[in-house]
Amino acid sequence: MERKKREFFEDLMNFMSSSWNEEASIMQPLYNMVLKPNEVVVTVDLPYVDLNKIEVKAVEDKLEVLAKTKEAICLSKFGLKHRSGEFNCYHIVVQIPVPVDWRRLTYRLKRGILEVHLPRL
């Protein structure tokens, strides 16, 4: 119960906070997770990603995605003068709520969206 409360507030704080970490030049991408009877499918939206620099791995019961962009993207590109900084990497850690077979993890990138398939145990 305590763990669930903690996770709820962590999710809430993540949601309320900015998705940019200007200090580390990292951005949290949009993602989605669908629980199917046989598998868990996690998708991650990665505009400007360098196709050859995507890392997908398991960290305990979490899925971690690290993906570099083709080039550094500056905030000034969006007309922001009052903030400075750039990002060159996406990073997301997604808690997988059910047991999965991490050894049979597969993924593909299509339309700039990473799709990760995790067969359920």
Place this chain on the structure above:
Amino acid sequence: MEIRFVERKELIPKKFVLINALPDVGLVGVIAATHLISSLKMKEIAYLDSEVFPPIIVLHEGEPKSPIRILANDSLAILISETAVPAEAIYPLANAIVNWASSKNVEYMISLGGLAVQNRQDIDSPKVFAVLTDKKLMNIVGDSAELMEEGYIVGAYALMIKKCMEIKLPAITLLAQSFFSYPDPEAAAATIKVLNKILNLNVDVSELLQRGEEIRLRAKDIMRRTQAELIKMNKAQEYDLPPLYM
């Protein structure tokens, strides 16, 4: 709670079609409307204000603007929201928009949105479906979109459809197959192609498609906030099988 339309009366066209572009799945309407407004060089004719909206202004070229506003040319007006509409605001907002459109004697309304599909990644050309308050509107839509015969619509557009039917204001809702959680410029382009046929516009979508990655990045945060509001409205009910017709 009142929603005010602050108008520049001298700029409101005498006779026009109103397009609505509220944040929805895939931000289809907002992305399409932004491209239309830019391509057709529309001017702001009104903005909306209310205590039910979040306390936000948006700055464009140094000028503060309400995030929900209406832009127009001689024959077409577009209502666009640059911020996620809070779930608790959709009832008063939907009613206010339809009442305002009726007071201006619009010819008809077209609302632009998305239809979330799970296999969107495997769809090269998103289809566009039409929801009509009156089947006679198929004369306007023609073969540019497929009539949505069965299913659910959830959200502000559902309320606007109901209100339009009540006051007999003709309304078309165009929904392109799209991602639920990600900005979808391709789906937006598909709705513009339908508008080109319906309204004889000739708006080129190639630049919109070329800028797809930039749009997906820029729209990321409004998509995130919109998704949170859509979840509160039980938007996922659109995936449900329709019940037996009674």
